[in-house]
Amino acid sequence: MTTAFDKDLELIFQKLTSDRQVKQALDFFKQDAPNTIAQQKELVVIEAPTFQEKQRSLHYAQMLKAAGLQDVTIDEKFNVYGKIYGSGKTGKSVLLEGHLDTVFSFGTVTDVIEKDGKLYAPGICDDTRALAANLSVIRALVNSGLRPHHDIMIAGTAAEEGLGAMSGMKYLVNNKAEEILAAISIDGPSNDVMYFNATGMINYDVTYTGPGGHAYLAFGTPSAVQAMGRAIAALSDMQVPETPKTTFTVSLANGGQAIHGIAQSANFKINMRSDSAEVLAQMEQQALAIFQQGADAENARWQKPGAVKVTFSKIMDVPAGSQSENCRMVQAAKLATLACGITPQPRLGGCTNSNMPIAVGIPAVTLGRGGAEYGTHTVDEWFDPAGVYVCEQKSLLLLLALAGLTDVTAAPQL
Template identity: 25%
Template sequence: MTKLVLAPLLALAAACSAQTAGPKLTAVEATMVRAVDAEKSASLALLERIVDINSGTMNLPGVVAVKDVISPQLEALGFKVRWNPMEAFDKRAGDLVAEHACPAGAGKCGKRLLLIGHMDTVFEPSSSFQKYTIVPGTNGNVATGPGVNDMKGGLVVMLSALKAMKAAGALDMAEITIVLSGDEEAHGEPTDLSRRDMIEAGKRADVALEFENNSRIGGKDMIRISRRSSLSWRIETTGVSGHSSQIFNDHFGYGAIYELTRILDQFRTQLPEHGLTYNVGMVLGGATATVNPTNTGGSATGKSNVIPPTALASGDIRTLSNDQTERTEARMRVIVRDHLPKTGATITFNEGYPAMAETDAAHALVGQLNEVNAALGLAPQEIMDPMLGGAGDIAFVAPYVPAGLVGTGAMGEGAHAEGETVFLDSIPREAKRMALLMYRLSKT
């Protein structure tokens, strides 16, 4: 009787287990996972090697040295690699462009993939933060160093994923273009030249993956599908100078500093809307006001009893979409030209990073990524609020590429600050995610 009762129950349990079991890895995917694990020690050694090369944006030889480490690794994977220097026109290092053609012909290997990254960091040779080290007390799982997270860790994730695809034979039938800029942290201008390689590649791509640092919030791995813009502005105001006892009268008016104050306060009260931030980073004014050549400071002179004839302010704007950028700039211009008596003002906007808005195709791509996570036994990744992130290169190709993911690289903390860290266990995990995702995209 016991056997008769247990048999149906065991069969039912087996059936339920089969129905609830997650998706399985294919043989090719399992090979890629094993290849990433086998490559882990070499990946970490590569990370240390490139972190110890100072590649601050303005250290052009350092950026080139990082390129010289990465180029042969891509060539060994079958990529055709070229270096496009930019120093002649924008005093920046240049772009590393690598192309892996589809052997069946362009567009015949599933989705055409564009991988985006950068080789520079914010840490110039003058920084005291120069070397890769393991953080004590972390059981060897956390490393620190300049750009270790943003984004040399991402470069290692990208290479590890591609090597895993190669080991499994999955790279052979993939069409992939890689563009690694040498000046993401301070791009050259004009951007139609400094980002020409990336934009041209974007026009030929179906999906873009940006290997910038990833994030974990509340214990959950995140992914981004949008980026806010980042551009700078500068206001210069003028006034009639004279004895302070005569300020506000019909001849002398209000002076340059009151005009600048009016503008900034109206920005504060009239511009706010969802997704928009606008910072005032520097203000100078008086009898004279001069900004230094790097736009990072300046000097002013004046006296309390002299009406100031000159003032200036600079800051930035960050938006969720390019439409929001255009709307905000137009409103700022209207505010600026409504002068106080006997004053003048102008505003200029400098080139920056455009916005990358969310798309339905990007949401669908996150769905495919989470199918990969399920196959790997990982929790789904959630879409991160773009207000928590900054600008980046992928926004330059967003108008041309239907879908893109931001933050497919390593995880860590403190990017752009001395003491920046990377979680070393995130590198193989992200490499597995990206290897499987790129493989699946190359089949559809």
């Protein structure tokens, strides 16, 4: 971990952690932890599959208002957000968000089981914990009387998971790009992990179709499954760099209609990722050529040009982006973590809602939810809230550092 920090940033955190009101606000999180856990349990049973977040969004809006957030708004994507207005009336904001959706379908979550100090429920961690934590941050700001210089925006965002492709955060950031100075996402495990780079991700759906026929009588007819196999074999031979980290996999494949039939159709899906937007674009172009080559090679083998055809569509496109580990946003996130007695553990890659602000040049980090957790994205998911309030403490300190605290610290240039 980089240990050198800009002196002005170190001074900001020294002033914040020495301020009486800030200390009171940090202590408040320990007292408020039972309320936060109760709200986490309340939210997790309001199921919110990706693209179906309406009910949770409506409920969260009421919780945000009750915590003291002003001008709470639900947009057309069912993002919900509001503000704590700054004394500077600058019209600029620092964003703190967690995502509303989970990976589970309706009917998966019926209740929360408490056992041995742990909370068991699918989605109890990812990312319901963040939503509850951010409510506590609002209460701490309102109850302590702390007045930021710039506005603070708190949001629950939609469609982060799966094919949602972080589209809720993308919509929010694109519509507020001129306003948002910096963004903090709460996602991922533990109190020490942080993500400051944006691993890009592209998914394609690829389909081969052909005339098919009887396996014996129509022998010599090009096969959709064999065309798919040729493409998959060629894709598996693609060479990608170790640095920046770049990956790919054919994740799903199926085809054919009968064991004794030449396949009329076949389909596969491929996932490609890279920490570099340029490398990801190059890999995408290589893959597109291979999709067609699979059909061409199968048709050439049987001397039947055009018999098998291929169609494909991009079903996910998450932008890549990077920030230096020495950039001031990352320095500030590390200082906030250290101020809470935690040694930060930065991750070089990561695919989180921070991708969207980073992609448009807005400084951003993703901080862990705190506590201990197990089985994220499985029905065995559990959460242990011991010491979890450190998450809220980090969020508060980083928000105040970036937004500035009236009569205590000025907002830094990032």
